[in-house]
Amino acid sequence: MSVNTVQFQTDADRMQQDGDRREFLRTALNGYILTRSGQQSKYGDYEAARTTAAAIKWQAIENLGEHLERFADNLEARGVHVHWCSDAAEARAAIVGVLKKHDAKAIVKSKCMTTEEIHLNELLEKQGYDVVESDLGEYIVQLRREAPYHFVFPAMHLKRGEIRELFERELGDAPTDDPEALTMIARQALRQKYLAADVGISGANFGVAETGMISITENEGNARLTTAMPKVHIALMGIEKVIPRFADLAVMLPMLALAGTGQRLTGYNSQFAGPRQEGECDGPEEMHVVLLDNHRTELLAHPEERDALRCIRCGACLNVCPVFKNVGGHTYGTTYQGPIGSVITPHLRGMKDWKHLSNASSLCGACTETCPVRIDLHHHLLRNRHSAAESSGGWAERMQMRGFALVMRQPWLYGIASSLGRWAHTLSRPIHGTRLDPVYAWRKTRDFPAPAPKTFQQLWRERKKDQPPRH
Amino acid sequence: MPQDSKAAILGRVRAALRTPTSPQVMPPKAALELAESGPARAEAIRRSLPTGGENYEESKALFAEQSAALKTRFVPVPSLQAAGDELARMAAEHGWSRLGAHAGELVTPLAEKLGLETVMTDGGYDPNELERCEVGLTECDALVAQTGSVLVTTRSAGGRALSVLPPHHVVVARKSQLIGALVDAYELLESRYGDAYPSFMTFITGPSRTGDIERILVLGAHGPKELTVLLIEG
């Protein structure tokens, strides 16, 4: 088993013991589902909107080369510097290059999962830069020196008391449990950072090929301040974020809001078309867009899997996932958690170490049903399982599966096996859950339901006996 | 090096796409055709999303409804004069002493009438000075009924910071600026700026907000705690 598989299992076990935290998560996610369904019911035809959104992203991916070139040409025409980066190391080098050129020291960041993907903060901190996350949730997890729990709600696992302790410890502020007061403490602490920062780093939710713009969606206004005050703006963007036309945003933005947080539209949806232009009174003097591949083209090479690149990172599939609810975000050990994370991480970071994620699904299909761009998530998980099994599955597992198939095909064998199973279940009761139990690993956290007094086959036979044959 | 990576990435993209996409993961053909055609796409989007109203009265009612849900204060007023009175009342109520503003057909007379110490952003300003203003007064490009949003650009609203740095943002708009849906807003942006877009355009939907602590709504996370929209109907 790979290190990551073991880590997944230990963390999942730990979360299983923490009933309190699971309950807390569940309440939060149920709140999301309620708000979302309220908004969704106001749509003229939600399924049609979904299909349009999926078609737009599909067009984008299907002609990715042309769109990317057009996007970059248009950006450059507006005076934006474009950096093409094949992997994380190149992207980090491009960003550090810009920082060096401007002799920057203080950096303010708005939420960007792609910077998590390339581990930018660790590098910048090691090199002595003062880098601060400005999204409240990100700021909290940065102060705690931990990874975001959920790529849309980074600090959703924390209770207010934990945040109070954190702020007392890290910021030396007066103790308060009130979410509003806590938010104001962060607002105060970050205000000066925007004004003092040399460079602002953001992500991008969409890149518009037609006009050479990036679009950023947020609720707090921190991305707006990050891109308004410092004299340099760097945006890091995965190559799959490009969309064909400006007007596509008229459906993509509401769909992102609805799926992401259940809002009709997120607080601020901003489009950036370059650095300060002639006649404008503020804004950065320089803007850079760093385009990142980092194995996305490998995913693109799979004709059956490339639709995962349509993902707009709304997080909806996490919010409805029974596995996410039970194991929590940190257990995944990935930048992108939940179903979409389980689908793409093995492709982005290697099947060998990450194939266990394909099993982090109940295949219930809730993720597929909720995805605003119609990514067939649970079938992807199934296919990943298949390729993982093909590449490794031991002979013991193969024999088990063959045996299972044989038994399931023969009614008489199935009959024998099920009575044997019932006997074994009853006879082995004294050792259930102890180390002598042959299925201890499985049973230590759960149990089989007690067998019904009669099997289906018995009931069927009895019923047939009692009833006269029908014609 | 960057140029090499450009060629390498585009090369990988094109090589990858040489294998056609599996039909299983493609959207329906009708949807793809629809997405190809401009007017049909706009029409489909208009129909499938929440409505923006069929006429001014409907749109106004929708904007009011969305504003209430978002905690935006929406105040229709009969004239520029009345907008000025409302502003004066608000200034007294909140105890404003410093105003951030920009030159504009509506803002200039209102700012003059208000008579507070004023930081004008046109032609450059000191951000620390703007940060000390209690209120930012701006015009906008449009009000969007469907979502309760205010569309501002660097062109219409005095730059990037004026509408986000001060803790209270007041928008003044004319009746003709109220539009139905987001699709209309994009059509408007294209026709107004298609040749030379401003470097910054944003849809402001309610005051700044966060739910990052226990998913409890808090206003004024980083941007304005309060948003007021004055709609001049006369």
Ligand code: SF4
């Ligand atoms: S896969 Fe779909 S539901 Fe999940 S984050 Fe991406 S777009 Fe949202």
